[in-house]
Amino acid sequence: MAIPDLRTVADSLRQRIPDLPADLARLVRSIPSGQVVTYGDLAKELGDTVASRWVATYLLQPEGPLADFSHRVVRSTGEVGLFHNGNVTEKAQLLLGEGTLVQNGRVDLNRFRWQLPAGIKPLVSLKSWQKDFPLPDEKRFQLDRLQSIGGLDVSYKEDTAVAVCSCFGSDGKQLKQHFVQTMPVNFPYISGYLAFRELPVYLELLVQMQANDQLPDVLLVDGNGKLHPRRMGIATMLGALVGIPTIGIAKNQLCGTILCEHLNVGQWEPIVASKNDADNVLGYTILPHAKTKNPLYVSVGFGVLEEAMQSIVDRCFAGHRSPEPIYHADRESRRIASTL
DNA sequence: GCGACAG
DNA sequence: ATCTTGTCGC
Known part of the structure; x- marks a missing residue:
């Protein structure tokens, strides 16, 4: 295989890489007041539960861009979990203020879990790209x-x-x-x-x-x-x-x-x-x-x-x-x- | 509780 | 990968 013009290769690759932070932001902003989702729900909607850790660390950033919405994201056990400013009490208070009941530090997911609408899952697309990645003649x-x-x-x-x-x-x-x-x-x-x-x-x-x-x-x-x-x-x-x-x-x-x-x-x-x-x-x-x-x-x-x-x-x-x-x-x- | 995931 | 104080060893 001859080496192609790498300028073209670099440009076309960059076009195929999704804006994952923007996709996550769209999902998190779509959670209505009075409802919650879990970190894993968001990762699953992005296309792979392995992204759960990134979702959590991204939402827990001290000056994160989703600070006004991230109180609506809780653990899969229903526990309220950590908050971006370290104030877990404030997270619970914000939820209570929206009508989401918090009892013993937990939210009843059967009652308050928001079903994220099904959309394009960027990590699913990337996975299939990897699975079918074109391998030129060596x-x-x-x-x-x-x-x-x-x-x-x-x-x-x-x-x-x-x-x-x-x-x-x-x-x-x-x-x-x-x-x-x-x-x-x-x-x-x-x-x-x-x-x-x-x-x-x-x-x-x-x-x-x-x-x-x-x-x-x-x-x-x-x-x-x-x-x-x-x-x-x-x-x-x-x-x-x-x-x-x-x-x-x-x-x-x-x-x-x-x-x-x-x-x-x-x-x-x-x-x-x-x-x-x-x-x-x-x-x-x-x-x-x-x-x-x-x-x-x-x-x-x-x-x-x-x-x-x-x-x-x-x-x-x-x-x-x-x-x-x-x-x-x-x-x-x-x-x-x-x-x- | 365990397992656990390149950089 | 980066964050971060002291500590152990050559």
């Missing part, structure tokens, strides 16, 4: 012609993302140069949907690198590839969008089952879909060195076979937990974000 990856390895990571200063791509030689240890891209972010972090938060800034970064004719031969991405509930983590989506081989490198396990009971340093151990589906290898876990007891979770993104993936990642280990290109991108993006 360029035959030549390990012996590998010249540059890029490491990608993002840090944040409030709602500004700072993405860095650190370019290393094929030895995986020598830094050649690095590129930086900053962009405001709107899409929240929701487990399983990381790509929709971080792809826009990555693509803008790669647009810049393409203009300088400095795109690496392979990209190590902070996050997962195939090791994902829908087998479509950020590394896979990014690789398929830009036509560059990618590898996903995560510091925490998102899904899957590790069959072996003990990890030996430097040894690649498979992560399978489940005990019942033990032939379905989604990725690998590896302990980079004896100093850390925390392993990494590595999976194929796009356009790389597992053998080449292991060879590339192995040569990038040099005393840190993360492969050097990712380690450098992480440190540099964090440093720049802290100056904003």
Whole structure:
């Protein structure tokens, strides 16, 4: 696959990403006085209950934009729950003032629960996009012609993302140069949907690198590839969008089952879909060195076979937990974000 | 109460 | 990811 014009790719991707905070705001404002919904009701209406945590933290922000409405959102047990200003008594008083009975700190959901109207569920659309994500023909990856390895990571200063791509030689240890891209972010972090938060800034970064004719031969991405509930983590989506081989490198396990009971340093151990589906290898876990007891979770993104993936990642280990290109991108993006 | 979810 | 004081170890 030839590398497409990334300006076009970046623009069309951004158009397909929903405005989740606006969708949540519309739902919360639609709750009538005298009625309540739960955090999970809102998440379900957005399309995935996994978004419950984001819904709760968003509504509980101290100076949040929905402060005038969020008292109508309670826990699934009926408990009134926390309030954005820390004053749980005020939340109960506001509910009582609207005619919503609060007894022993709880609302009777059978009586006061508002049925949110069924609408377009943005997270359902994103899930089906991931499930059917178009995977172009993979360029035959030549390990012996590998010249540059890029490491990608993002840090944040409030709602500004700072993405860095650190370019290393094929030895995986020598830094050649690095590129930086900053962009405001709107899409929240929701487990399983990381790509929709971080792809826009990555693509803008790669647009810049393409203009300088400095795109690496392979990209190590902070996050997962195939090791994902829908087998479509950020590394896979990014690789398929830009036509560059990618590898996903995560510091925490998102899904899957590790069959072996003990990890030996430097040894690649498979992560399978489940005990019942033990032939379905989604990725690998590896302990980079004896100093850390925390392993990494590595999976194929796009356009790389597992053998080449292991060879590339192995040569990038040099005393840190993360492969050097990712380690450098992480440190540099964090440093720049802290100056904003 | 338990499980628990990349960044 | 970020927030955040002290603390442990090389």
